[in-house]
Amino acid sequence: MLTERWSTAPFFLIFSISLSGMDAGDVVQAPKNIHITQGQSVILNCSFRLQGLGTYSWRRDDIPIDFDSPRYKQRITKADTNAFKLRKDASIQIKNMSECDSGRYFCEIEIMGKQKSTGNGTMVTVERHACDKERPLKALPFDWIWIAVAGGVTLLVTLSLLVVIIILARRNKELPQRNNMRNPAQHQRDAAYLHCHGNEPKPKKKRPHPPRRNVE
The missing domain is CATH 2.60.40.10 (Immunoglobulins)
Incomplete structure (x- = not known):
């Protein structure tokens, strides 16, 4: 009986190896x-x-x-x-x-x-x-860096000029109003003068006389 067990042992070993082959x-x-x-x-x-x-x-x-x-x-x-x-x-x-x-x-x-x-x-x-x-900027071409810098400077200058123009335009509009508020009497006299002269009839233009013909 013992010899039969040992004789079948190699078959179990081969079978177990084949199952674990993967x-x-x-x-x-x-x-x-x-x-x-x-x-x-x-x-x-x-x-x-x-x-x-x-x-x-x-x-x-x-x-x-x-x-x-x-x-x-x-x-x-x-x-x-x-x-x-x-x-x-x-x-x-x-x-x-x-x-x-x-x-x-x-x-x-x-x-x-x-x-x-x-x-x-x-x-x-x-x-x-x-x-x-x-x-990381080293990988960028040198020309593109300068183009980007120039574009940024140009945009900044343009925006600054627009701001200055807007401020000056507002000041020019507010200046006459400030002058009228400082001298209200002079403003009334000027307004009355313009109103008075604005209602005067305009002089009629004289038509030139036709030239006389010489009768021989």
Whole structure:
């Protein structure tokens, strides 16, 4: 009876290994975190211990990476077929990284006839250069800076002139009223004089006499 139990033990061991063949530990990604500067390249390592024919793919967060898309086609270098089959290597390299490429990258291995197995992921953080953070205006063209300054000065001068013109126009309107309030008697005499002379009949214009004809 004891010998029968030991004889069946290898079969249980093989069966348990086959059931655990798609564990997360079968796809290894290292390191867990990568910090790079904008414009640099990053190598995302991925190795696996699965047997059989299969394929591999990558995704950033929940977005699958299309190796043939315009965004990645000229930037990604994939592991060749021999590296994938013989060395079980599914690593990739991404060039010219930007802030938009930051995220957690997952390596996914799919063996024919089995479910897809995914690694624990590698968190990639892309940061800008220190000089770009401290002096963001340096990235602007020099000519555009001067154009912006000149436009601001012109606008300020124009607004100042408009304010001065409005103030002078108001003062000119208020000046006669102030003079009338200071000399009310003179204002009444002037008004009476204008009223009196305004009612006088206008002299009639004399028509010139026609020239006399000389009679011979």
